[in-house]
Amino acid sequence: MNIDTQSCVVTGKKSVAVVAQNVEYSGQGTLVKISRGGICGSDLHYYQEGAVGNFKVRQPMILGHEVIGHVVKSDAPGLKVDQSVAINPSKPCKQCKYCLSGEENQCINMRFFGSAMYFPHVDGGFTQFKVVDTDQCIPFDNTLDERVMAFAEPLAVAIHAVHQAGDVKGKTVFVSGVGPIGSLLVAAAKASGAREIVCADMSQRCLDIATRMGAGKTLHAANGDFAAYADEKGYFDISFEASGHPQSITRCLELTRARGTLVQVGMGGVTPEFPMMMVIAKEIKLVGSFRFTSEFNTAVTWLGNGTVDPLPLLSGEYPQAELEQALNFAADKSLASKVQLVF
Template sequence: MTEVQSKSCIIRSEQDLIIENRILNHEEDKVLVQVEAGGICGSDIHYYQHGRAGASVIQEPMIIGHEFVGIVKTAPVGSALKVGQKVAINPSQPCYQCERCRNGQLNHCQSMRFMGSAQHFPHTQGGFTQYVSVNTNQCFPYDASIASEIMAFSEPLSVAIHAVNKAGSLIGKKVLVIGSGTIGGLVIAAAKAAGAQVVLGCDVSERSCKVAIDMGADHSFSPLDHEEVTKYQQDNGYFDVTFEATGVPSAIQTTVDFTKPNGKCIQLGMGNSSIEYPISQFLVKEIEWTGSFRFNTEFAVAVNWLETKRVDPTPLISGVFSLDDAESAIIAAADKSKSTKVILKI
């Protein structure tokens, strides 16, 4: 067993999963999926490096991974899903019973189980394994001609589309995206697809600024470039909507300066520390500051946008590794000077 398997990843056989379906899940609405590919997320890296992601601490062997796609191997009788069909997997498992679920706020489910997460005990196993058992309603079929590496972006693209939806109509708007990693890059593409007139990227990394352009940004700049920063902060702000995708306190503080009066700031970056925020300027400019957490019903839209090539995530792919080389893949993904999104082919 490799170090990464011993820390946070185990591999179960197809037979094991079939038995688990029969004994634990009674097969009413369960699907056995052979995993093809998955993207390594920041939370996966934290679990590997620290044994935790935020307040979620690993207490037992856990399969990480929540951005993955695969092939249906078994499906319930009468299901619309067919054996051999390629599907993207929505890792969210809301209860559909609590008040928030009944109000359509599935991402705020009080009993949410999210695949590849140690939030609950027993942990919710993830997708970096050969076979996985999921609910039928987690499976979204897609055109088999589309590469699995592309469709593995369904989950992070859902996050980006949810953020764009939180901003309201972007048609004709000027948009800034702070942070040009995976989520920031996908927000850039999603904002363009949603009709934004101008989209700019902002990142301290020269490599990430190039990624922003490759993802469709009209221009990108460094927050360390005083001339560029001044240009977009003068006259009380240039942008109608600013998306913050880093969680870095100094970056969050600048959103008010970049945003026009009555504009919107959408916060996606999840930092762990408290921040000093320019509350007086925020108040005077009547800016709307909105959090954006995971996604709600946007997963189907993300699958469609990838399938129809409305969004092309190819520029975000920094490397493709086999499952046997998972530890090297996670180490590579953790090196943000070289990597944006690393894909595991399983």
């Protein structure tokens, strides 16, 4: 079976287009009609720089890894026509030592949607029709709000980061940087029983969203008064650094109590001046967080049953044909948090 599809591709720096493509469905896996997708930081990097870090776009690549849709055809009898599904963008190899021990996010052969890490690149989900592995499809009730369900992937990232902190129940939590991931971290920490959540950001707009998503208190990163939280070697049991800025990492280390935990989620930010002495002397547990494993299913459940309401983060929706406008709007951080494409 051969299907015509319109795909959102990036071909290099500042070069994107919606192009006609062909999808071949052999009867294996699940053919999905994509309905909606969220634009993420990596999509914006591919658009603005033609690369994410060292991974340069060398051939047209379909963007997008935060997509949901409806089943057209599936090899699984349980997946009926028109069933709504959230698509897990991870495709681990299921054979390496990490996959075999349930640490699939560390898979050495990971094929993640919309990534130029390999050549040929792995296409993403911003296209009308896509064939995926059936186990990438997480069904959800057809009556649920699709704007909400399209947050499954970023919420999974946030829930995984909360899991990296250990038990957050009854704990005091600091979130530095409340873009989409930071605000979802707030909601995930709150849903996991955190006692007190304080946030910092340079943007008042983002701080207001964090408040709507469960933050008890917000402080402006530049002129807020953090002094009381730095007393006695720090206040917070757990800090989540979600901006990647060097000053933000230093602030997290200052405000985390001795023997507390810092979960690093934001990318970048390591400088030669990294205050390692604070990690040592305060015996901070410094732990990284990257993508997710089974948290994707948890995210679908939490969005479906209202445990987390991500809608304060939704800044705009664009039809697929307006890909470039959508990317330009999403890139303006003074206006936009999450922007979604509708297919």
